[in-house]
Amino acid sequence: MTKHVVPVSEIGRVRRTPLSAGSVVPATGVLLDRLARPLSDLRISVTDRCNFRCSYCMPKEVFDKDYRYLPHGALLSFEEITRLARVFTRHGVRKVRLTGGEPLLRKNIEVLIEQLAALRTHDGGPLDLTLTTNGSLLARKAPALKAAGLQRVTVSLDGLDDTVFRRMNDVDFPVADVLIGIDAALAAGLGPIKVNMVVKRGTNDAEILPMARHFRRTGVVLRFIEYMDVGATNGWRMDEVLPSDEVIARVAEAFALARVPVSTVGETAERWRWAEPGVAGEIGTISSVTKAFCHDCNRARLSTEGKLFLCLFASRGHDLRALLRGGASDAEIAAAIGGVWQGRSDRYSELRGRAEAESGSGERRIEMHYIGG
């Protein structure tokens, strides 16, 4: 495993893609990239810190006590995030997901949620506002999140066996507390809740069926995620990826399933509903490795310090914070975002394994906890 990682604080200093606020891309509510993919989904990382050390995301050997996280002043303030999100809505963003790091570690996150909940889409509707969390603080925070205007949450949970889960989060966090968090979110009205399980062959694949069995009658939507080669620290190997087709075949051996047709453009999950009479709800798979879905990827990512990333596997971000703090107007920021998105041709997962997928400059890919999942 790679021990020497460029701390994000330094990446911020040395990898700054200059942005021009001068180009003219009016915000019309529809912004297409070079592959005709509209911008409609914004993921915002609100902190690069986390209280877990999942081996596939923030391995302990790298993210240790000496790791330098971003200083507070480098983070976008809530007002800066909200201002940017408003500009993004003018370009067609309808869905905003707060993520991180662990988003519930960001102090007073409900204040940000309240601000974002007041935003409207380009055609005047409410935003689809959601958050992905490891669930550790959910029991305490769910009612306040709901009251602030959060609509739904996605909770990450990699198994029901305590030993397996504690090993994967690597901070000895118990399954029971995440389950209590999920219950609290359900009670607060933050449903329908999705649970994300990253599947690593040989590590937690024995948890697939227990997880399916557990969530089958709860209304919670369980989604199995293929272990991805994000960042440069998790020591990813293809032989640890369990293809989603195999995952679903294992579930289908135990329970009757019926395929749900794709309903929205840009949907990342393949979906199945429980086909037994009287069992509501569904499960899904996210096959980012074995069945890339770049062709309709409509997601932009805003890092903790205000860089715009066009792909989960990017090495370079576009510095929107510099525009914000340099006095640019909303129209200038909208023009800059428009120019960047129009130039986008990223499709890493479709090219994975080919030379084209590697960054031309050989730069290190950005880490998931910084760019957001």
Ligand code: SAM
């Ligand atoms: N801390 C929150 C959490 O874990 O839900 C939010 C941030 S986390 C980076 C977002 C999602 O990315 C989680 O569901 C996590 O399981 C997933 N993730 C992180 N590293 C991954 C990897 N290497 N492959 C697949 N999914 C990954």
Ligand code: SF4
């Ligand atoms: Fe933290 Fe989420 Fe990454 Fe796990 S996946 S280390 S909980 S940011």
Ligand code: SF4
């Ligand atoms: Fe989108 Fe990049 Fe993932 Fe493809 S690899 S789906 S372009 S984020």
